[in-house]
Amino acid sequence: MTVRHFEIGPPSWVPRTLESLVDGEELSEAWAYVVVDEIVDGRIGLSISRWPWLDDAGRLRFGDADADEFVGVSLEHFQGLLRERRMLMVMTREERPLARDAGQALSERVVRIGDVFAVPGAEGGEWTYENEFGEHHLVVPARTRIFDITYEAREQAKLAAAAAVAPPLDEEQASRFLGEDGTAGTEPEGDGPDDGGGGGSSPPNQPKPSGIAPGGEVVTAEQVVEMSPYA
């Protein structure tokens, strides 16, 4: 039996759409990785974990499972929070900018199971609080955004699943079995507005991160930074 062990530690995972936001810095463990795990009877089950690191195989690694939190929050309250604070992050190409109506539609997108949000850490390290009625809510520090990174997080989940079903190939194997340079067709099929993959001739420019602000305004990464004080 071969059991491989990977070091867990820095660097932390920085989604491509958040690179310009953190400007080369790492996302600290204080950030929360928040997943919509369940929606039932007007409530959302949130799975909240410490921000993941990357191991030397490029996989998302999460810390101790005992540190994960699972809380039920009001769907209405959470939707309201997103309407005010959500910055939905996508990759777009310069020659194919996101249309205003598409941005509008995405900003109004209802919460779905599997949605993932990066939430800057609050003082004291608490991720949730309980109000006087016994209802739990997510702690989001004042003037910070909730970054909707669903597109990239789902891509990471697909990678994890695909690698578990069949072991990854190294470059030589890929070159031999997948195509001349080992890259043909290897880009995972994404579900964002423009995943940068798929067939046809490659556009000249690489996709860049864009944000969709509350209300549907499509903004550049630089504007996201201006609109997102978080530290």
Place this chain on the structure above:
Amino acid sequence: MPSPYVEPLPHELMVDDEDGFVASVKDTDLVYFLLNVGDGDCQLILLPMDAKTERRQAIVVDVAKFEKLEDLLDALNATPLFSDEVAAQVEKFAVVVGTHPHADHIAGMPRFLDRFGGQVGEYWDSGYYHTTAGYHRTMTALEDHDGEQIAVVQPTSGAARFIGQVKITVLTPGVGLKNRYDTYGIDLNNSSISLKLEFPASRVVQRGADRSLVRPRTQSMILGADAQTVSWAQAMADFPELRPSDSPVAKAMDRAQGNYPLKANVFKVPHHGSKHGLNLELVELISPAVSLISSVSGAGKYNFPHLLSLESIREARDAIASKVDGKHDPDHDLGIHLTGAEDDQGNALGSIALVMSSTSGKRTMWRFYDGPGDAVDFARARRLDPTP
């Protein structure tokens, strides 16, 4: 505070057995453990000893809490039931099922795979890739065994697997539902792998140059995972009751011959007794003699089990319209048992073991009086008398 919907079990129905739990199990028995892990699922099935290899294999269905299962496996290793001498050497666990990627089903799976991965033949996964930390941990644990050691399978309805004398049929997810995962937004409870186990399965018996297919009297169980009504609706379409006519004679013959794909003697109730997990029509189809619920009693995040589900089981087993007094029989007479239930003296009943005979069709239920954080202690086991 126990739920007012859950009836306490009369204390006198649980009896001490002078042979004890371990000694009572025969090589030809199947032993089903439903562990008390609170609101979550953790199931271990010891298959009957294989007629050819004279080894036992096991199936694991969900690992909510690794410590609970690890303690049980260590305790079993010290008995003749599933010691290293009795168990198949390489593939001790023929199949391990992660029914769906919710933490109350797979939180302990990474640690289980870390310790026992080299003894696992196949891992069955729902195919629903989820974004949670627990899902990533599980996929990483599978990948770290190189993927060649553990074959990862994503089965859909109708898939069948024979292990020794046991036939396993996948009831859900239907392939139509699975193909919709990628449209994003399918409730992942509905991605649950639910299974039907039948044993002893039909086998070819060789007598010299003659061979014949023998259809023994089978026992069957359905393990409902967290599949909800959307998924069960598809199962009811995928596994129709086919019969030539609706005449009472045809129905009686079909029932006698067991041609009801969704009928089962034992039903592990879906989703901890959630109101979304079953309905009356489904329970009527299954028509279980024993219904087992893995749930705390009236606590937890979602107040499982829900009254609507309990009443559906009661009604399916004992239709109120036919009752003079308008009341259902007691739950223990209807075969309804919860891991989180208590007896009428306030004793927590805890984990359940169901010993099912492959030769007589008899079932014996044992309770271990353990809390969710306690190890199963065989010495504390008491037998339900009678077991339906």
